[in-house]
Amino acid sequence: xxxxxxxxxxxxxxxxxxxxxxxxxxxxxxxxxxxxxxxxxxxxxxxxxxxxxxxxxxxxxxxxxxxxxxxxxxxxxxxxxxxxxxxxxxxxxxxxxxxxxxxxxxxxxxxxxxxxxxxxxxxxxxxxxxxxxxxxxxxxxxxxxxxxxxxxxxxxxxxxxxxxxxxxxxxxxxxxxxxxxxxxxxxxxxxxxxxxxxxxxxxxxxxxxxxxxxxxxxxxxxxxxxxxxxxxxxxxxxxxxxxxxxxxxxxxxxxxxxxxxxxxxxxxxxxxxxxxxxxxxxxxxxxxxxxxxxxxxxxxxxxxxxxxxxxxxxxxxxxxxxxxxxxxxxxxxxxxxxxxxxxxxxxxxxxxxxxxxxxxxxxxxxxxxxxxxxxxxxxxxxxxxxxxxxxxxxxxxxxxxxxxxxxxxxxxxxxxxxxxxxxxxxxxxxxxxx
Numbered sequence: 001x002x003x004x005x006x007x008x009x010x011x012x013x014x015x016x017x018x019x020x021x022x023x024x025x026x027x028x029x030x031x032x033x034x035x036x037x038x039x040x041x042x043x044x045x046x047x048x049x050x051x052x053x054x055x056x057x058x059x060x061x062x063x064x065x066x067x068x069x070x071x072x073x074x075x076x077x078x079x080x081x082x083x084x085x086x087x088x089x090x091x092x093x094x095x096x097x098x099x100x101x102x103x104x105x106x107x108x109x110x111x112x113x114x115x116x117x118x119x120x121x122x123x124x125x126x127x128x129x130x131x132x133x134x135x136x137x138x139x140x141x142x143x144x145x146x147x148x149x150x151x152x153x154x155x156x157x158x159x160x161x162x163x164x165x166x167x168x169x170x171x172x173x174x175x176x177x178x179x180x181x182x183x184x185x186x187x188x189x190x191x192x193x194x195x196x197x198x199x200x201x202x203x204x205x206x207x208x209x210x211x212x213x214x215x216x217x218x219x220x221x222x223x224x225x226x227x228x229x230x231x232x233x234x235x236x237x238x239x240x241x242x243x244x245x246x247x248x249x250x251x252x253x254x255x256x257x258x259x260x261x262x263x264x265x266x267x268x269x270x271x272x273x274x275x276x277x278x279x280x281x282x283x284x285x286x287x288x289x290x291x292x293x294x295x296x297x298x299x300x301x302x303x304x305x306x307x308x309x310x311x312x313x314x315x316x317x318x319x320x321x322x323x324x325x326x327x328x329x330x331x332x333x334x335x336x337x338x339x340x341x342x343x344x345x346x347x348x349x350x351x352x353x354x355x356x357x358x359x360x361x362x363x364x365x366x367x368x369x370x371x372x373x374x375x376x377x378x379x380x381x382x383x384x385x386x387x388x389x390x391x392x393x394x395x396x397x398x399x400x401x402x403x404x405x406x407x408x409x410x411x412x413x414x415x416x417x418x419x420x421x422x423x424x425x426x427x428x429x430x431x432x433x434x
Contacts, residue, residue, distance in 0.1 A: 032199045033361055034124045039131060040204065040353060041388045042105040043162070047151065047206055048349050048390040050100040052311060054093075055154040055209075056345050057394055058423055059242075059249055060298050060315045062091045062215050064341060066427040067233065069406045069415040070333055071288035071325040073259040074226045083223040085413075085431035091215045091423055098156035098213075102206060104147050106136035109177045127196075134172045134197070135164070142175065144168050157211035162204045169197045201360040207309075212246070229259030233294065239301075247302025247311065255294030255319075261287070287326045294319040300347070313347025313392060323402075333406045335417070338399065345394040352384040398422050 066087040107113070107129065117126035138145030145168060151160035225231035233255035239248045298315040323337030358364040365381040404417020404427070413431040418424070 031124065031127060032196070033363070035127045035131065036201065036353060036357060036361060037384075037386075037388060038124050038128045039105060040357075041390070042128070042132075043204055043206070044349070044351060044388070044390050046103040046105060047100075048392060049394075050102075050153065051151070051206065051209075052154050052313075052347070052349060052392050053345075053394045054097040055212075055246065055302075055311075056300060056313045056315065056347065056392065057343065057396070058091060058093065058097065058155070058215050059217075059246060059300055060296075060317055060343055060345060061341075061421070061423045062089045062217050062425055063219055063237075063249075063251060063298070064294075064296060064317050064319055064343075065089055065400075065402075065419055065425050066219065066221070066417070066429055067255060067292060067294050067319065067321065068257065068290070068323045068337065069325075069335055069404060069413065069417065069429070069431070070327075071259075071261070071290040071323045071335060071337075072327065072333075073229050073231050073257065073262075073288075073290060075229050075259070075262050077226050080224055081226070081433065083225075083431050083433050085221045085223075085429050087219045087221060087427060087429035089215075089217045089219065090426045093155050093213050093215065097423075098153055098209070099150050100153055102148055102151035102160055104135065104139075104162055105132045106139060107132045108136050108140075109133040111178075114178075131197075131200070134169060134176065137176060138164075138168060138172050142172065144171065151206050152208040154209040155212040156209045158208045160206040160208070162206075163202060164200065164204070165202055166198050166200075169200070173197055201357045203356070205354045205356070207354070210243075210246075215246070217242070217249075223257075229262045231257045233257065233292075235296075239299070247300055249298070249300050251296055251298035251315075253294055253296035255292055257290050257292040260289040260291055264289075287324060289322070289324050292319075292321050292323060294321075298345075309349065309351035309387075311347060311349050311392070313345055315343060315345035315394075317344075318342045321400075321402075325406075333408070335402075335404050335406065337402045339402070341396075341398055341400055341421070343394060343396045345392070347392040349390045349392055350387045351390070352387050358384055396422070 066089065105128075114126065114129060117129055135145060139147055145164065147162060148160050152158045219235055219237060221233065221235040223231050223233050233253070235251075235253040237249070237251050239250040241248050294317075296315075296317040296319075298317065300311065300313045300315075302311045303309065319339050319341050321337045321339035323335060325333055325335035327333040352358075353361070353363070355364065359366050363381060363383050365377040398421050400419050400421035402417050402419040404415055406413050406415035411433045413433070414429070415431070416426075416428045418426050
């Protein structure tokens with residue numbers, strides 16, 4: 001009974017999608033192109049997160065720094081003061097952010113799953129499922145398909161290719177768990193299936209990144225104070241192009257910093273102790289302690305690879321930090337802090353079939369005199385007019401420790417610090433007080 005149901009299923013399956021009339025009545029692209037697009041989307045959906053998240057994560061992390069270089073805030077002043085600074089951030093990109101372990105779509109063949117595609121009348125889905133079962137057979141059972149163990153992120157270098165040679169795929173078709181029944185009761189199906197598999201490209205590609213080893217950014221910042229030991233922080237960057245491998249990045253941020261020291265020291269600086277002309281204190285407490293909360297909203301847009309795939313990501317970042325500083329009069333101010341950071345980044349990645357695949361499928365016309373040049377040529381060579389989209393989502397919480405030093409030179413301060421977290425950042429800046 002079970003064998004009979006399996007047989008009926010197989011006959012229905014291949015009559016539906018690989019029947020002789022279907023193959024002879026329409027060009028291979030009528031089913032091969034949709035199959036390649038569906039399989040490519042499965043491939044990208046499995047890997048897009050790991051491929052793109054390092055760029056998004058690094059750009060957001062590097063700008064989520066340099067919120068303070070002193071914990072001192074006067075208790076109150078007779079008129080507001082302003083501190084304008086320009087901060088430079090540098091982060092080195094580790095190998096962990098340049099590579100990842102890729103995944104490839106593959107499934108063990110199951111009659112019930114195949115029947116589900118038949119019930120849904122999903123011809124392309126059924127073809128895609130059959131292809132994934134062939135890959136499973138080649139990788140896990142026969143071990144005739146070798147899958148890469150390392151792939152490049154958008155910050156790394158080197159294409160990652162899943163090679164599916166026609167000869168190997170044809171042998172896998174012959175050894176497929178369903179082919180015994182098919183060959184016995186439906187002799188012509190083996191040849192038809194082999195022809196279909198032979199129409200597929202032999203390579204599916206995960207593109208490399210831009211070989212980025214460091215990230216450099218600059219952020220202007222304005223601090224306004226003080227109202228009962230509280231300062232307002234504002235920062236903003238219009239869309240700036242950080243190069244073809246990073247793209248256009250913009251953000252704004254707002255924060256509040258409040259002095260904790262004022263509740264512990266009776267002699268903490270008041271208006272009388274604060275020289276508003278020089279914007280500096282006239283006496284020093286044992287140390288200064290403040291708490292700060294900052295929110296930043298970011299946006300990143302980029303086109304990636306020769307197919308001009310489009311990344312559009314938006315981020316929300318919260319930083320809660322406790323910072324402490326000690327001023328050594330006329331020498332230096334040493335500061336440190338510990339931060340809790342929350343990153344929530346969502347985006348979309350719109351992409352096209354790789355150019356070499358479009359050429360193999362007959363979607364692009366290749367110049368016979370220049371193999372590196374291809375182009376669209378009317379309806380016969382339409383290219384890939386329908387891009388697909390995968391989602392990117394990054395949610396992370398981590399702790400960051402910062403240590404630095406600042407030097408006042410009249411109304412100007414210069415400072416340098418280093419932050420240790422999942423992504424380490426070196427920061428320097430210049431601030432003018434008025």
